Amino acid sequence: MMKLIYSTASPYARTARIFIQELGLQEEVKEVFQHPFENPEELIAANPLCKVPCLITDEGQAIFDSQVICEYLDSIAGNQLFKDISHDWHQKTLYSLTRGLLDSAVAWQQDKMREPEQRSEFWQERFIKSIDRGLEYFEQRLEELPRDFSAIHVNLITVLDYLDFRHPEYQWQDKFEILKKWWVAYKEKPSIVATQPKA
Structure with missing residues (x-):
């Protein structure tokens, strides 16, 4: 199962969380709350910038930056939320x-x-x-x-x-x-x- 590290105050993390729900990926992505200001070891190990959101794939690859995460999630769900944007x-x-x-x-x-x-x-x-x-x-x-x-x-x-x-x-x-x-x-x-x- 993929893992999304997020905080409830981050608008960037929120965009990824909305994508998960809109794309029906709730069963494939586990959301894990971590406060970046507390410098959690798991977040730092995945993202040297210690920023949320950070997505860890099934293969253990870390993907960060909200746009990159959202594009990745959209790509595995059939290109739904970027379909009118990608080529315009x-x-x-x-x-x-x-x-x-x-x-x-x-x-x-x-x-x-x-x-x-x-x-x-x-x-x-x-x-x-x-x-x-x-x-x-x-x-x-x-x-x-x-x-x-x-x-x-x-x-x-x-x-x-x-x-x-x-x-x-x-x-x-x-x-x-x-x-x-x-x-x-x-x-x-x-x-x-x-x-x-x-x-």
Whole structure:
């Protein structure tokens, strides 16, 4: 059985966990919670960066980086969630934007976790502005997303939920009403409900 090392707070790990459920791989992948800040030996042995998610295959091979893990899982399940993305440069760009939004939201959280005198208003403003622009970009292009539920949907929903989780003061639902209506249509999916972020 494969093993996915994850943490409940990581949005990157959450994307892999959503993939597992959407692809029906629950019986083939065992999810193992580990906190990367505790430097668990198993995680370090598998991933020298000590980051989650990390997938260990049946053969004992470690696969890390959420995109690589998600693509691997999708490949063994018949190419379902990347099928409209893999050979379309525009869809690839939209997918890349979701990853960039995740990066900005996580970097913003990391700066907020610093001691007050070490925080950077300059960088926090840049992270917020990039999120502003990215969400506005998506709000204007939702009709361009794949018709079927896809990796883009997974990442974008994860971004929005992470903003609620770590940055409630941002109040994205008040800023982007069209995007909120889109999100409402998916937020009760079992895979989304079961993987809600937790501290």
